[in-house]
Amino acid sequence: MQNRARSAVGFPPHPLDGLQFSRLQQAVQGLNHEQLAWASGYLAGLGALEPTSARAANESPAMTILYATQGGNARSVAEALADSATARGYAPRLIAADQYRPRDLAKERLLVAVISTQGEGEPPESAHELFKFLKSRKTPRLDGLHYAVFGLGDSSYEFFNRAAKELDALLQATGAEALLARIDADVDFQPLSAQWQTQLLREVEKVQPEQSRVIPLQPAPSASRNDRNHPYQAELLERRRITTADAVAEVHHLALEIDAEAIRYRPGDALGLFFRNDPTLVEEILSLTGLAGETPVSRGETPLSLEQALSERLELTQLHPSVAKAWAGVAGDAKLSALSEDAGRLRRFAGERQFIDLLQAYPAQVDADRLVALLHSQQPRLYSIASSQAAYEDEIHLTVSTLRYQAHARDHLGGASGFLTRRIAEGDKLGVYVAENPGFRLPQTNDTPIIMVGAGTGVAPYRAFLQEREAAGASGANWLVFGNRHFHRDFLYQSDWLNYRKQGLLNRISLAFSRDEGDRTYVQARLYEEGAELYRWLQEGAHLYVCGGIAMERAVRQSLQGIAQAQGGLDEEAADEYIESLREQGRYQRDVY
Amino acid sequence: MDTPINPNELIKANSRYLRGTLKQSVADAATGALSADDAQISKFHGFYEQDDRDQRVERQSQFLEPYYSFMLRARLPGGVCTPKQWLAIDAVGRELGNGTIRLTTRQTFQYHGILKRNLKPLIQRINQAMIDSIGGCGDVNRNVLCNSNPEHSALHAEVYQWAQRISEHLLPKTRAYHEIWLDGEPVAGGESEPLYGETYLPRKFKTAVAVPPHNDVDVYTNDLGFVAIADGEKLLGFNVLVGGGMGATHDDATTFPRLADELGFIPPEQTLAVAAAVVSVQRDHGDRVSRRHARLKYTIERMGLDAFVAEVEQRAGLRFAPSRHVQFTSQGDRYGWVEDGEGRWHLTLFIENGRVADLPGASLMSGLREIAEIHQGDFRITANQNLIVAGVPAEQKAAVTELARHHGLLPDTQSPTRLASIACVALPTCPQAMAEAERYFPELLEKIEALAMRHGIVRQAIVMRMTGCPNGCARPYVAEVGLIGKGPGRYNLQLGGDGTGLRLNRLYRRNLNEKELLETLDSLFSLYVANRLSNERFGDFVIRREMVKPVINPAEDYHETA
């Protein structure tokens, strides 16, 4: 991390990560000499109140806000809380789960955890250690610890907020006392998070009356932060399709222009972005509901027209179960209502529909306000960043596959991917923010070998990895394992890989093109074939990365299991432990979607 | 010698008798191409790396390498194959190639669009049909041409055997081909190439055998030529020719097409000795610095003919008798049915530009397949890219005719000029192409036919040949009208061939686009119609009227323009 802090902004090594650092920079921007002097004193004061685990371990913070995130949502909630807590004079310690030493739990008095759920009901990678610690026998009793859990999830997944629930239960089991009930936030978590903050801080007042107060601080000017709540307006520099016309998958390469001062990202990070819905889709919804586009409605603070709301603010293409359920109420359709009582069926039902399908199948009278209230606000989408700032200081590259499918007698187009690959034009702007992904990072040391496994667009982050390693003159060996349909049609970034190979940067390329040969070969199969080599690399300390669809990730883990058994002569259990230990050492990192 | 020897020479020398790293190159799944060196070595195994030039630019913008594929050229002396072999050739083309078969100007066939992973299966399949591709390309003796005129079948049979023997005799001896493609046992070592040596020849080498009066093989355009001298059906021997070649480079006076010189007459039994001697002289005296000047024709120009002949006689241990008088009357094919001495029938089909494919309106590929299914004689690919169904018993004529007509294989609807004309492959596969040829020539001919129609000469044959570059793969420099690609849509117009392949033509107009070309031909045609002598060929007319000067000695006067 320090390497990067240096390479990012010609500063001596420091413990802040990219975002923290630029936030600090922004916060002190324009301060004169005197102000700076005061600020430094103030910060020193804060520091005194906030012992890091390194120093003054016996002294402990008033409040530790711990977050475990994949896409940055949990982080944004935690940061918002930290800001208002600080504003009220608390000295919260804001820390990412993977930075946190579980053993410090014993010293905590007040722990606030903000955690999302990933995979199939799993905690984010960064919380892995924490969970392991809490589940292990060596967990201490934590009587006297007050805690609160804010969960971020999506009820369209089977295991809604399971990570938060689990964490809650685990803390409970240690004897710790919940300060207030866990929140299981759904996709629309923003409003909940606001309420929860005030509620929580009120409760905190109660348990920690005489509080070591410091001079109130204005929360850092929000506008200066680029996160989900404050997206940066990036310009589309270039877009080109990189699969051939006869390819099934329509994959595009996008280059966005950013201000290198304002936006720092690291290989492995994803980009969160907002989009405008398909105008024709909006049109259809208007005509099906018979509502006028200019009807004024309110969503959030600013009043706007129904059409605006539909195209810019509301989620139309990802039908959420709760929306389907709400619509059942509006439509008063018996079958639909019955269906929405069964969570599982409802989820599947919603999973293969867009709101428009609902409108068509279950037409109903609805007025503009009701419609707007009933729909969720648009969820930003995440895309792995396919470039490194070491190579492209002021650009962000994305690799976007257009989501298209036929269902319910109409063509469906993904909201974001459709926007990115079909609707915006070069020169247009879109709101983006960096979704840090601490769980998917190049090795600290440049001479460590890496194995990069990706299928389809899952290869995107590896382009960033190699650009970074090239710029750093990293000596570690690099092995790319890529899978897709056809060699001639879908070999994403082939010429880049071949150039890197010619340069000697990319030492090994293994490929699985499932539709070329008769028998369909996928990456996991190829991996298994080359198991001996893979195991050798791992024995030599290689880091293994897996990026792509959830199913692929599972399959890869499977063959990894097999390889550990076949090559390492381990039994099943030992093989699991082996993989487990790789994970703990951060040598088996995954980025799945 | 201080001038550096040509890099290709090193590649050959380091290739361990043509093995190179072909195995690894073929196994490398990350690219559809071979390593640069292997792409040179592969030619000796009969295939060229190519890429679809129509897709180059687009794929580059897609972060994709060019669409690489391979062209494989078989070795098929005299162009003869059996119906059974044809069925195999056809199946392979449909399953492992791009779905077409290309009959070439050297009497063999090519597959295009072979993907790297299909190379080995394809080579194995044709070899199962007893056809190989050794020396189909590369710096060795190429496919040996043999007159395919079927009228004198006994003589043809004997001459054809000589063509086969020459081909076998001049074949590289390395086992690399069997080792790499046919899973033959690796050779323990101690391998050698008695004739070629480890750097093989400085350049390609081409041999043809002609049977007068037909010059369908354009024997004078070959490095080495044998002209059969016969008494009726009995072969007496051959006039030996050396130093022919077409390839030239635009505006480079040091390069030129050249017709072969006569060495003299030999009895049949000296054929192989002479062939080997000529090859070995070229091996030792050919230019290994500049590939552009490495063909035998330049070696002879450098050595002087007399010195060359002496060297050959010495190495072959013989003396040439004076050449016998011969006369050639045509260079085109003789279409339709002919009967030979033994009452068997032969049908010459028209395959435009040699492209065997199933196209709307002309299902040539299916047609030939269906004919092959009933045919009991053999097939002969001609040097004019056509196909002869040879040795048909009288009672089967009707059936064959019916199939041929049904699939659009009969010449009868074509104009004589179209039937006498050929074009090379060029775009999109040929990396050397500067302009279209095969894909464009047919439609250009339509416009020329319309002109001929207006001038009332449409029933008369004019030998027209188009190539996409000056390499001359369709032997355009011995055509009455030669069209040589110069750039997209632009051609040099050459005039003055004699219609029998015995006279080189000469550049008449440079760099013409279609409009200019048609205007030029239009005025030439009107002059011709107004002033020709009775049955004077167009090529002879332009010479007599001194529209172009005849080429006397190409080394000196070829690049003078009209």
Ligand code: SRM
């Ligand atoms: C297929 C064919 C043309 C056709 O329409 O039939 C052909 C096609 C090519 N010729 Fe040719 N040549 C073909 C007969 C000829 C002839 C005619 C002949 O041999 O009777 C000539 C002129 C005679 C001569 O050799 O002088 C000919 C002179 C060349 C040359 C120029 C050689 C020279 O001395 O300058 C090249 C380029 C080179 O060798 O560097 C060439 C190279 C090529 C290549 C391989 C292009 C390349 O270098 O990569 C072409 C492949 C195109 C493709 O996509 O198929 N080809 N080539 C003929 C295959 C013959 C065979 O089966 O072996």
Ligand SMILES: Cc1cc2nc3c(=O)[nH]c(=O)nc-3n(C[C@H](O)[C@H](O)[C@H](O)COP(=O)(O)OP(=O)(O)OC[C@H]3O[C@@H](n4cnc5c(N)ncnc54)[C@H](O)[C@@H]3O)c2cc1C
């Ligand atoms: C960390 C991360 C990194 C990512 N990186 C990339 C990347 O690099 N490149 C990339 O292309 N994507 C990437 N994604 C996925 C991306 O975020 C979006 O999910 C994807 O582009 C689809 O979004 P959309 O708005 O176009 O489709 P949406 O409008 O969100 O529509 C998706 C919905 O359509 C429905 N649906 C989908 N397929 C079908 C079907 N066949 N039948 C019926 N219903 C269906 C499902 O309900 C699905 O939820 C990443 C995701 C994450 C979490």
Ligand SMILES: Cc1cc2nc3c(=O)[nH]c(=O)nc-3n(C[C@H](O)[C@H](O)[C@H](O)COP(=O)(O)O)c2cc1C
């Ligand atoms: C790949 C993937 C898997 C997910 N799986 C679940 C799940 O199993 N259960 C759930 O409640 N939410 C799930 N979610 C939804 C996230 O928890 C939700 O988007 C949350 O806002 C993400 O917060 P974060 O950005 O802090 O990671 C998943 C999201 C992604 C991208």
Ligand code: SF4
């Ligand atoms: S003449 Fe030129 S363009 Fe035509 S095939 Fe030969 S090399 Fe290619």
